[in-house]
Amino acid sequence: MSTTTKFVTTRQPQVVYLERGDVYENNEDAYDYQDDRLSTHRTVNSVSDLELVRTQDFHRQPSKGKNQSSFYTSFNGLFIAGGILLVLVIIIVTSSILGIVLTRNPTVLNNSTTTTTATTVYSAYWSFDNDANDLYETYNGTLVNGATFSSSTYFGYGYNLALNDSSYQSVTITSPFFNLSYTSFTVEAWIYGVALTGDRSIFSQCQCSSCQSQCLYLIIRNYKMYMGFMLNDLVGATSLSTNTWYHVAYVYDYSRRTQSIYLQGVLDGTKTSASPYQGQNGSINIGISNLSSSSFYGYIDNLKLTTRAKSSSEILTDASVVVYFPFDGSSLTQDMGPNQMNGSISNAVAVIGKVGNGLAFSGLSSYLQVYGFYQLGRSSQSFSFALWIYPYSVAGGTLIHKSAFQYNSSGWCQDMMGLTYAGQIAFYTNGGGRQITGPFISALQWAHIVYTYSFTNGQIMYINGVQYAATGSMSFSSSGIIDWLTIGHNIIGCTPSPIYGGAFFGIIDEFYVFRRELSATDVYSLANP
Known part of the structure:
Protein backbone atom coordinates (compact mmCIF):
# COMPACT_ATOMS: atom_id res chain seq x y z
CA MET A 1 0.00 0.00 0.00
CA SER A 70 -4.28 18.64 -11.42
CA PHE A 71 -7.34 19.34 -9.35
CA TYR A 72 -5.26 21.52 -7.07
CA THR A 73 -4.37 24.01 -9.78
CA SER A 74 -8.01 24.30 -10.88
CA PHE A 75 -9.14 24.79 -7.32
CA ASN A 76 -6.46 27.42 -6.72
CA GLY A 77 -7.48 29.35 -9.87
CA LEU A 78 -11.13 29.25 -8.91
CA PHE A 79 -10.24 30.47 -5.44
CA ILE A 80 -8.34 33.47 -6.85
CA ALA A 81 -11.08 34.31 -9.36
CA GLY A 82 -13.66 34.08 -6.61
CA GLY A 83 -11.64 36.45 -4.47
CA ILE A 84 -11.39 39.00 -7.27
CA LEU A 85 -15.13 38.79 -7.91
CA LEU A 86 -15.84 39.28 -4.20
CA VAL A 87 -13.67 42.42 -4.12
CA LEU A 88 -15.51 43.86 -7.15
CA VAL A 89 -18.89 43.16 -5.55
CA ILE A 90 -17.77 44.88 -2.33
CA ILE A 91 -16.61 47.96 -4.30
CA ILE A 92 -19.88 48.23 -6.23
CA VAL A 93 -22.10 47.73 -3.18
CA THR A 94 -20.05 50.19 -1.12
CA SER A 95 -20.29 52.85 -3.84
CA SER A 96 -24.07 52.40 -4.08
CA ILE A 97 -24.52 52.64 -0.32
CA LEU A 98 -22.37 55.77 -0.15
CA GLY A 99 -24.38 57.33 -2.97
CA ILE A 100 -27.57 56.83 -0.99
CA VAL A 101 -26.21 57.83 2.40
CA LEU A 102 -24.40 61.00 1.36
CA THR A 103 -26.46 64.20 1.17
CA ARG A 104 -25.83 67.31 -0.85
CA ASN A 105 -24.14 68.94 2.15
CA PRO A 106 -20.37 68.67 1.69
CA THR A 107 -17.45 67.76 3.88
CA VAL A 108 -15.09 70.72 4.04
CA LEU A 109 -11.37 69.93 4.23
CA ASN A 110 -8.72 72.61 3.83
CA ASN A 111 -11.15 74.97 2.11
CA SER A 112 -12.03 72.36 -0.53
CA THR A 113 -15.39 70.65 -0.85
CA THR A 114 -16.72 67.33 -1.98
CA THR A 115 -20.44 66.98 -2.53
CA THR A 116 -23.23 65.03 -4.18
CA THR A 117 -26.13 66.51 -6.10
CA ALA A 118 -29.56 66.66 -4.47
CA THR A 119 -32.26 64.74 -6.31
CA THR A 120 -35.20 65.88 -4.16
CA VAL A 121 -36.71 69.26 -5.03
CA TYR A 122 -38.07 71.28 -2.10
CA SER A 123 -40.47 74.20 -2.62
CA ALA A 124 -42.30 76.88 -0.70
CA TYR A 125 -44.89 79.43 -1.85
CA TRP A 126 -45.96 82.47 0.17
CA SER A 127 -49.01 84.06 -1.50
CA PHE A 128 -49.56 86.46 1.45
CA ASP A 129 -53.31 86.17 1.08
CA ASN A 130 -53.97 87.65 4.52
CA ASP A 131 -51.45 85.35 6.23
CA ALA A 132 -47.73 84.48 6.06
CA ASN A 133 -48.17 80.73 5.67
CA ASP A 134 -46.56 78.56 3.05
CA LEU A 135 -49.24 77.20 0.70
CA TYR A 136 -47.59 73.78 1.08
CA GLU A 137 -48.03 74.14 4.87
CA THR A 138 -44.39 73.47 5.73
CA TYR A 139 -42.47 76.76 5.96
CA ASN A 140 -44.98 79.00 7.70
CA GLY A 141 -43.91 82.53 8.55
CA THR A 142 -44.44 85.05 11.35
CA LEU A 143 -45.11 88.77 10.90
CA VAL A 144 -42.46 90.95 12.57
CA ASN A 145 -42.77 94.56 13.84
CA GLY A 146 -46.32 95.10 12.66
CA ALA A 147 -46.04 93.95 9.05
CA THR A 148 -49.49 93.86 7.45
CA PHE A 149 -51.33 92.80 4.31
CA SER A 150 -52.81 94.95 1.55
CA SER A 151 -55.42 94.33 -1.15
CA SER A 152 -53.48 96.54 -3.60
CA THR A 153 -52.27 93.59 -5.66
CA TYR A 154 -51.06 93.45 -9.24
CA PHE A 155 -53.94 91.27 -10.40
CA GLY A 156 -56.64 92.75 -8.18
CA TYR A 157 -57.09 89.43 -6.34
CA GLY A 158 -56.41 88.58 -2.71
CA TYR A 159 -53.70 90.32 -0.67
CA ASN A 160 -49.98 90.99 -0.61
CA LEU A 161 -47.36 91.69 2.05
CA ALA A 162 -47.17 95.40 2.91
CA LEU A 163 -43.92 96.57 4.56
CA ASN A 164 -42.85 99.94 5.95
CA ASP A 165 -39.14 100.59 6.45
CA SER A 166 -39.74 102.99 9.35
CA SER A 167 -40.55 99.98 11.57
CA TYR A 168 -38.12 97.44 10.02
CA GLN A 169 -41.01 95.13 9.18
CA SER A 170 -40.61 91.63 7.77
CA VAL A 171 -41.74 88.01 7.74
CA THR A 172 -39.51 85.39 9.39
CA ILE A 173 -39.50 81.63 8.84
CA THR A 174 -37.44 79.93 11.56
CA SER A 175 -38.50 76.29 11.46
CA PRO A 176 -37.99 73.97 9.77
CA PHE A 177 -34.65 75.02 8.29
CA PHE A 178 -34.78 75.40 4.51
CA ASN A 179 -31.43 74.18 3.21
CA LEU A 180 -30.23 76.21 0.21
CA SER A 181 -26.53 75.33 0.52
CA TYR A 182 -24.67 73.56 -2.25
CA THR A 183 -27.74 73.29 -4.47
CA SER A 184 -29.56 75.05 -7.28
CA PHE A 185 -32.46 77.33 -6.40
CA THR A 186 -34.88 79.89 -7.83
CA VAL A 187 -36.61 82.72 -5.96
CA GLU A 188 -39.40 84.62 -7.75
CA ALA A 189 -41.69 87.40 -6.57
CA TRP A 190 -43.82 90.33 -7.63
CA ILE A 191 -42.61 93.58 -6.03
CA TYR A 192 -43.76 97.18 -5.87
CA GLY A 193 -41.22 99.54 -4.32
CA VAL A 194 -42.19 102.85 -2.80
CA ALA A 195 -38.51 103.55 -2.11
CA LEU A 196 -35.57 101.80 -3.79
CA THR A 197 -32.53 103.68 -2.49
CA GLY A 198 -29.93 101.83 -0.40
CA ASP A 199 -30.53 98.12 0.19
CA ARG A 200 -34.13 96.92 -0.02
CA SER A 201 -34.20 93.24 0.83
CA ILE A 202 -36.65 90.83 -0.76
CA PHE A 203 -35.30 87.52 0.58
CA SER A 204 -32.38 86.52 2.80
CA GLN A 205 -30.86 83.69 4.81
CA CYS A 206 -27.60 84.15 6.72
CA GLN A 207 -25.32 81.91 8.75
CA CYS A 208 -22.39 84.35 8.98
CA SER A 209 -22.67 87.95 7.77
CA SER A 210 -18.88 88.34 7.42
CA CYS A 211 -18.01 84.92 5.96
CA GLN A 212 -17.63 84.40 2.25
CA SER A 213 -20.57 82.57 0.61
CA GLN A 214 -22.39 82.07 3.92
CA CYS A 215 -24.91 84.91 3.73
CA LEU A 216 -27.60 84.89 1.02
CA TYR A 217 -29.30 88.19 0.21
CA LEU A 218 -31.56 88.93 -2.76
CA ILE A 219 -32.19 92.65 -2.74
CA ILE A 220 -32.71 95.85 -4.68
CA ARG A 221 -29.56 97.94 -4.20
CA ASN A 222 -29.86 101.56 -5.33
CA TYR A 223 -32.60 100.75 -7.88
CA LYS A 224 -30.91 97.64 -9.36
CA MET A 225 -31.44 93.97 -8.67
CA TYR A 226 -28.64 92.45 -6.60
CA MET A 227 -27.86 88.80 -5.80
CA GLY A 228 -25.29 88.13 -3.10
CA PHE A 229 -23.77 85.14 -1.26
CA MET A 230 -21.28 87.46 0.56
CA LEU A 231 -18.19 88.40 -1.45
CA ASN A 232 -19.70 86.35 -4.28
CA ASP A 233 -22.23 88.71 -5.85
CA LEU A 234 -24.03 89.83 -9.01
CA VAL A 235 -25.65 93.17 -9.87
CA GLY A 236 -28.27 93.75 -12.59
CA ALA A 237 -28.05 96.19 -15.46
CA THR A 238 -31.48 97.87 -15.34
CA SER A 239 -32.62 100.59 -12.95
CA LEU A 240 -36.09 99.99 -11.53
CA SER A 241 -38.68 102.72 -11.04
CA THR A 242 -40.62 103.34 -7.86
CA ASN A 243 -44.38 102.75 -7.69
CA THR A 244 -44.20 100.16 -10.47
CA TRP A 245 -44.96 96.44 -10.39
CA TYR A 246 -42.11 94.12 -11.42
CA HIS A 247 -41.65 90.39 -11.66
CA VAL A 248 -38.17 89.54 -10.34
CA ALA A 249 -36.34 86.20 -10.33
CA TYR A 250 -33.01 85.16 -8.80
CA VAL A 251 -31.53 81.86 -10.02
CA TYR A 252 -28.47 79.86 -8.97
CA ASP A 253 -27.50 76.88 -11.13
CA TYR A 254 -25.29 74.64 -9.00
CA SER A 255 -24.22 72.32 -11.83
CA ARG A 256 -23.04 75.26 -13.95
CA ARG A 257 -21.91 77.45 -11.03
CA THR A 258 -23.93 80.36 -12.46
CA GLN A 259 -25.86 83.21 -10.82
CA SER A 260 -28.60 84.85 -12.94
CA ILE A 261 -31.15 87.59 -12.32
CA TYR A 262 -34.27 88.26 -14.40
CA LEU A 263 -36.40 91.39 -14.56
CA GLN A 264 -39.88 91.10 -16.12
CA GLY A 265 -38.86 87.66 -17.38
CA VAL A 266 -35.78 88.92 -19.24
CA LEU A 267 -32.19 88.11 -18.23
CA ASP A 268 -30.73 91.22 -16.58
CA GLY A 269 -27.38 89.89 -15.41
CA THR A 270 -25.35 86.70 -15.10
CA LYS A 271 -22.14 85.57 -13.41
CA THR A 272 -20.24 82.39 -14.18
CA SER A 273 -17.76 80.53 -11.95
CA ALA A 274 -19.85 81.53 -8.94
CA SER A 275 -19.22 79.23 -5.99
CA PRO A 276 -22.37 77.99 -4.20
CA TYR A 277 -24.05 79.46 -1.18
CA GLN A 278 -22.70 77.55 1.84
CA GLY A 279 -24.88 78.59 4.77
CA GLN A 280 -25.79 75.59 6.90
CA ASN A 281 -28.27 77.31 9.21
CA GLY A 282 -30.28 80.50 9.55
CA SER A 283 -33.86 81.72 9.33
CA ILE A 284 -35.47 82.91 6.11
CA ASN A 285 -36.30 86.62 6.24
CA ILE A 286 -38.63 88.26 3.74
CA GLY A 287 -38.25 92.03 3.60
CA ILE A 288 -35.00 92.37 5.60
CA SER A 289 -31.42 91.09 5.58
CA ASN A 290 -28.56 90.97 8.11
CA LEU A 291 -26.56 93.39 5.98
CA SER A 292 -28.91 96.36 6.04
CA SER A 293 -30.71 98.45 8.63
CA SER A 294 -33.51 99.17 6.12
CA SER A 295 -36.38 96.89 5.22
CA PHE A 296 -38.23 96.70 1.93
CA TYR A 297 -40.68 99.57 1.60
CA GLY A 298 -43.69 98.63 -0.52
CA TYR A 299 -45.42 95.40 -1.51
CA ILE A 300 -44.15 91.84 -2.01
CA ASP A 301 -46.50 89.22 -3.46
CA ASN A 302 -46.52 85.58 -4.58
CA LEU A 303 -42.99 84.75 -3.46
CA LYS A 304 -41.96 81.30 -4.72
CA LEU A 305 -38.87 79.31 -3.71
CA THR A 306 -37.67 76.01 -5.17
CA THR A 307 -34.43 74.04 -5.07
CA ARG A 308 -33.91 73.82 -8.80
CA ALA A 309 -32.69 76.28 -11.42
CA LYS A 310 -35.67 77.28 -13.52
CA SER A 311 -35.00 77.77 -17.23
CA SER A 312 -35.22 81.14 -18.93
CA SER A 313 -38.37 80.04 -20.78
CA GLU A 314 -40.06 79.04 -17.50
CA ILE A 315 -39.27 82.40 -15.95
CA LEU A 316 -40.49 84.27 -19.04
CA THR A 317 -43.76 82.34 -18.80
CA ASP A 318 -44.12 83.12 -15.08
CA ALA A 319 -43.47 86.80 -15.72
CA SER A 320 -45.46 87.39 -18.90
CA VAL A 321 -48.39 84.95 -19.20
CA VAL A 322 -51.34 86.65 -17.53
CA VAL A 323 -53.91 83.92 -18.29
CA TYR A 324 -54.01 80.72 -20.31
CA PHE A 325 -57.31 78.93 -20.95
CA PRO A 326 -56.88 75.62 -22.81
CA PHE A 327 -60.35 74.51 -21.61
CA ASP A 328 -58.82 71.17 -20.64
CA GLY A 329 -58.52 71.69 -16.88
CA SER A 330 -60.67 70.40 -14.06
CA SER A 331 -63.25 72.98 -15.13
CA LEU A 332 -63.82 75.08 -18.24
CA THR A 333 -63.10 78.22 -16.25
CA GLN A 334 -59.70 77.09 -14.93
CA ASP A 335 -56.76 79.33 -15.78
CA MET A 336 -53.83 76.97 -16.42
CA GLY A 337 -51.30 79.79 -16.42
CA PRO A 338 -49.02 80.79 -13.52
CA ASN A 339 -51.52 83.16 -11.86
CA GLN A 340 -54.63 80.93 -11.62
CA MET A 341 -57.03 83.74 -12.49
CA ASN A 342 -60.06 81.54 -13.02
CA GLY A 343 -62.94 82.98 -15.00
CA SER A 344 -66.70 82.57 -15.15
CA ILE A 345 -68.84 81.40 -18.07
CA SER A 346 -72.40 81.87 -19.19
CA ASN A 347 -74.11 79.43 -21.57
CA ALA A 348 -70.88 78.14 -23.11
CA VAL A 349 -70.11 74.44 -23.37
CA ALA A 350 -67.15 72.13 -23.95
CA VAL A 351 -66.72 70.69 -27.45
CA ILE A 352 -63.85 69.17 -29.41
CA GLY A 353 -61.34 71.96 -29.92
CA LYS A 354 -58.17 72.52 -31.90
CA VAL A 355 -56.14 71.00 -29.05
CA GLY A 356 -58.19 68.86 -26.70
CA ASN A 357 -61.38 70.66 -25.71
CA GLY A 358 -62.60 74.03 -26.89
CA LEU A 359 -65.34 76.39 -25.65
CA ALA A 360 -68.40 76.80 -27.85
CA PHE A 361 -70.42 80.06 -27.84
CA SER A 362 -73.89 79.87 -29.24
CA GLY A 363 -76.16 82.73 -28.20
CA LEU A 364 -76.80 86.24 -26.96
CA SER A 365 -75.91 85.34 -23.37
CA SER A 366 -72.93 83.09 -24.16
CA TYR A 367 -69.51 84.36 -22.95
CA LEU A 368 -66.41 83.90 -20.75
CA GLN A 369 -65.37 86.65 -18.32
CA VAL A 370 -62.05 87.13 -16.51
CA TYR A 371 -60.87 89.91 -14.17
CA GLY A 372 -57.34 91.01 -13.28
CA PHE A 373 -55.69 92.74 -16.25
CA TYR A 374 -53.50 95.42 -14.72
CA GLN A 375 -51.34 95.84 -17.83
CA LEU A 376 -54.31 96.37 -20.15
CA GLY A 377 -55.57 99.14 -17.90
CA ARG A 378 -52.33 101.16 -18.38
CA SER A 379 -51.96 103.38 -21.42
CA SER A 380 -49.46 102.30 -24.09
CA GLN A 381 -48.29 99.20 -22.19
CA SER A 382 -47.28 96.12 -24.20
CA PHE A 383 -49.67 93.17 -24.50
CA SER A 384 -50.55 90.23 -26.76
CA PHE A 385 -53.64 88.07 -27.36
CA ALA A 386 -53.52 84.63 -28.99
CA LEU A 387 -56.37 82.21 -29.73
CA TRP A 388 -57.80 79.68 -32.16
CA ILE A 389 -61.26 80.36 -33.57
CA TYR A 390 -63.70 78.11 -35.45
CA PRO A 391 -66.66 80.28 -36.55
CA TYR A 392 -70.04 78.73 -37.16
CA SER A 393 -70.97 82.07 -38.74
CA VAL A 394 -68.71 84.93 -39.93
CA ALA A 395 -71.35 87.69 -40.05
CA GLY A 396 -69.85 89.75 -37.23
CA GLY A 397 -69.28 88.98 -33.55
CA THR A 398 -67.03 90.10 -30.68
CA LEU A 399 -64.03 87.95 -29.83
CA ILE A 400 -62.33 90.08 -27.12
CA HIS A 401 -63.98 92.94 -25.24
CA LYS A 402 -62.18 95.05 -22.60
CA SER A 403 -63.97 97.10 -19.92
CA ALA A 404 -63.35 98.82 -16.61
CA PHE A 405 -66.43 97.20 -15.07
CA GLN A 406 -68.03 93.81 -15.43
CA TYR A 407 -71.48 94.91 -16.57
CA ASN A 408 -71.67 98.72 -16.32
CA SER A 409 -71.45 100.41 -19.72
CA SER A 410 -70.98 103.88 -18.19
CA GLY A 411 -67.29 103.11 -17.58
CA TRP A 412 -64.41 102.76 -20.02
CA CYS A 413 -64.93 99.94 -22.58
CA GLN A 414 -64.18 98.80 -26.14
CA ASP A 415 -64.13 95.78 -28.47
CA MET A 416 -60.50 94.93 -29.18
CA MET A 417 -60.93 91.99 -31.57
CA GLY A 418 -63.87 90.77 -33.61
CA LEU A 419 -65.35 90.13 -37.03
CA THR A 420 -66.72 92.68 -39.46
CA TYR A 421 -70.19 92.21 -40.88
CA ALA A 422 -68.56 90.92 -44.07
CA GLY A 423 -66.51 88.33 -42.16
CA GLN A 424 -63.07 89.97 -41.92
CA ILE A 425 -60.99 89.79 -38.73
CA ALA A 426 -60.42 93.25 -37.19
CA PHE A 427 -58.37 94.77 -34.30
CA TYR A 428 -58.98 98.02 -32.51
CA THR A 429 -57.13 100.02 -29.86
CA ASN A 430 -58.19 103.41 -28.59
CA GLY A 431 -55.27 105.26 -30.11
CA GLY A 432 -56.20 107.96 -32.54
CA GLY A 433 -58.72 105.82 -34.39
CA ARG A 434 -56.10 103.33 -35.54
CA GLN A 435 -57.32 99.86 -36.37
CA ILE A 436 -56.39 96.90 -38.58
CA THR A 437 -58.81 95.13 -40.86
CA GLY A 438 -57.53 91.73 -41.88
CA PRO A 439 -58.45 88.96 -44.27
CA PHE A 440 -61.78 87.21 -44.65
CA ILE A 441 -62.21 84.30 -42.25
CA SER A 442 -63.85 81.10 -43.45
CA ALA A 443 -66.72 79.54 -41.54
CA LEU A 444 -66.24 76.01 -40.20
CA GLN A 445 -62.45 76.22 -40.43
CA TRP A 446 -59.83 76.73 -37.74
CA ALA A 447 -57.81 79.97 -37.83
CA HIS A 448 -55.10 81.09 -35.42
CA ILE A 449 -55.24 84.80 -34.56
CA VAL A 450 -52.57 86.82 -32.71
CA TYR A 451 -52.76 90.51 -31.79
CA THR A 452 -49.60 92.12 -30.41
CA TYR A 453 -48.89 95.66 -29.27
CA SER A 454 -45.89 97.71 -28.20
CA PHE A 455 -45.30 101.44 -28.33
CA THR A 456 -42.39 100.91 -30.72
CA ASN A 457 -44.10 98.59 -33.19
CA GLY A 458 -47.76 99.47 -32.64
CA GLN A 459 -50.40 96.85 -33.44
CA ILE A 460 -49.41 93.76 -35.43
CA MET A 461 -51.85 91.19 -36.81
CA TYR A 462 -50.78 87.56 -37.36
CA ILE A 463 -52.98 85.01 -39.15
CA ASN A 464 -52.00 81.34 -38.86
CA GLY A 465 -48.51 82.22 -37.69
CA VAL A 466 -47.74 84.76 -40.44
CA GLN A 467 -47.71 88.55 -40.06
CA TYR A 468 -50.52 90.12 -42.06
CA ALA A 469 -50.43 93.84 -41.17
CA ALA A 470 -48.98 96.40 -38.74
CA THR A 471 -49.68 100.01 -37.81
CA GLY A 472 -46.19 101.16 -36.89
CA SER A 473 -45.37 103.04 -33.68
CA MET A 474 -48.41 104.37 -31.83
CA SER A 475 -49.75 105.04 -28.34
CA PHE A 476 -53.16 104.30 -26.86
CA SER A 477 -55.15 105.37 -23.83
CA SER A 478 -56.77 103.06 -21.30
CA SER A 479 -58.89 102.98 -18.15
CA GLY A 480 -56.16 103.48 -15.56
CA ILE A 481 -57.52 100.63 -13.41
CA ILE A 482 -57.48 96.83 -13.46
CA ASP A 483 -59.64 95.73 -16.39
CA TRP A 484 -62.10 92.96 -17.24
CA LEU A 485 -62.09 90.86 -20.42
CA THR A 486 -65.24 89.35 -21.90
CA ILE A 487 -64.64 86.65 -24.52
CA GLY A 488 -67.28 85.84 -27.15
CA HIS A 489 -69.55 88.83 -26.52
CA ASN A 490 -69.67 92.59 -25.82
CA ILE A 491 -72.50 92.41 -23.29
CA ILE A 492 -72.26 96.11 -22.41
CA GLY A 493 -71.82 97.51 -25.94
CA CYS A 494 -68.94 99.92 -26.80
CA THR A 495 -68.34 98.50 -30.30
CA PRO A 496 -65.95 100.51 -32.50
CA SER A 497 -66.03 100.34 -36.28
CA PRO A 498 -65.17 98.22 -38.24
CA ILE A 499 -65.96 95.45 -35.74
CA TYR A 500 -69.60 94.40 -35.91
CA GLY A 501 -69.99 93.59 -32.25
CA GLY A 502 -72.29 91.22 -30.46
CA ALA A 503 -72.47 87.48 -29.93
CA PHE A 504 -69.83 85.30 -31.57
CA PHE A 505 -71.14 81.98 -32.85
CA GLY A 506 -68.36 79.42 -32.88
CA ILE A 507 -65.54 77.79 -30.89
CA ILE A 508 -62.54 79.38 -29.18
CA ASP A 509 -59.54 77.37 -27.97
CA GLU A 510 -56.04 77.89 -26.49
CA PHE A 511 -56.70 81.47 -25.34
CA TYR A 512 -53.67 83.42 -24.02
CA VAL A 513 -53.13 86.93 -22.69
CA PHE A 514 -49.53 88.14 -22.32
CA ARG A 515 -48.10 91.26 -20.69
CA ARG A 516 -45.48 91.61 -23.42
CA GLU A 517 -45.27 91.85 -27.19
CA LEU A 518 -44.79 88.38 -28.66
CA SER A 519 -42.07 87.89 -31.25
CA ALA A 520 -42.71 86.40 -34.68
CA THR A 521 -41.01 83.21 -33.44
CA ASP A 522 -43.35 83.06 -30.44
CA VAL A 523 -46.35 83.47 -32.70
CA TYR A 524 -45.24 80.76 -35.10
CA SER A 525 -44.81 78.31 -32.22
CA LEU A 526 -48.32 78.98 -30.92
CA ALA A 527 -49.79 78.57 -34.41
CA ASN A 528 -48.15 75.16 -34.82
CA PRO A 529 -49.01 73.18 -31.68
Missing part, protein backbone atom coordinates in the same frame (compact mmCIF):
# COMPACT_ATOMS: atom_id res chain seq x y z
CA SER A 2 1.47 3.37 -0.98
CA THR A 3 2.30 5.95 1.60
CA THR A 4 0.84 9.42 1.31
CA THR A 5 3.28 12.24 2.05
CA LYS A 6 2.32 15.73 3.21
CA PHE A 7 3.90 18.54 1.16
CA VAL A 8 3.91 22.30 1.96
CA THR A 9 4.90 25.00 -0.54
CA THR A 10 7.07 27.90 0.54
CA ARG A 11 5.48 30.86 -1.31
CA GLN A 12 1.86 30.40 -0.38
CA PRO A 13 1.28 27.93 2.44
CA GLN A 14 -0.93 25.12 1.19
CA VAL A 15 -1.01 21.39 1.75
CA VAL A 16 -0.79 18.89 -1.09
CA TYR A 17 -0.69 15.10 -0.61
CA LEU A 18 1.62 13.03 -2.83
CA GLU A 19 1.99 9.32 -3.25
CA ARG A 20 5.14 7.41 -4.10
CA GLY A 21 5.69 7.22 -7.81
CA ASP A 22 4.10 10.65 -8.38
CA VAL A 23 6.02 13.45 -9.98
CA TYR A 24 5.89 17.16 -9.35
CA GLU A 25 6.82 20.07 -11.58
CA ASN A 26 7.83 23.70 -11.21
CA ASN A 27 6.12 25.91 -13.78
CA GLU A 28 7.63 29.26 -12.84
CA ASP A 29 11.35 28.80 -12.35
CA ALA A 30 12.12 26.97 -15.60
CA TYR A 31 14.25 24.30 -13.88
CA ASP A 32 14.86 21.07 -15.80
CA TYR A 33 15.64 17.66 -14.21
CA GLN A 34 16.70 14.50 -16.02
CA ASP A 35 16.65 11.49 -13.66
CA ASP A 36 18.73 12.70 -10.70
CA ARG A 37 19.61 15.86 -12.55
CA LEU A 38 17.61 19.06 -12.81
CA SER A 39 14.35 18.46 -14.67
CA THR A 40 10.78 19.76 -14.89
CA HIS A 41 9.64 16.53 -13.28
CA ARG A 42 10.98 14.54 -10.37
CA THR A 43 9.77 11.15 -9.20
CA VAL A 44 8.80 10.91 -5.57
CA ASN A 45 9.86 7.54 -4.17
CA SER A 46 10.51 8.35 -0.56
CA VAL A 47 10.24 11.03 2.00
CA SER A 48 13.86 11.91 1.44
CA ASP A 49 13.12 12.67 -2.17
CA LEU A 50 10.77 15.50 -1.23
CA GLU A 51 11.95 19.04 -1.43
CA LEU A 52 10.28 22.38 -0.96
CA VAL A 53 9.52 24.17 -4.14
CA ARG A 54 9.05 27.96 -4.45
CA THR A 55 6.10 27.88 -6.77
CA GLN A 56 2.46 28.14 -5.70
CA ASP A 57 1.42 26.18 -8.81
CA PHE A 58 2.10 22.59 -7.77
CA HIS A 59 0.92 19.94 -10.21
CA ARG A 60 0.37 16.31 -9.31
CA GLN A 61 0.89 13.78 -12.11
CA PRO A 62 1.11 9.98 -12.49
CA SER A 63 4.73 8.74 -12.76
CA LYS A 64 4.16 6.91 -16.03
CA GLY A 65 2.60 9.41 -18.37
CA LYS A 66 2.73 12.91 -19.69
CA ASN A 67 2.06 16.07 -17.57
CA GLN A 68 -1.55 17.12 -16.96
CA SER A 69 -3.07 19.87 -14.77
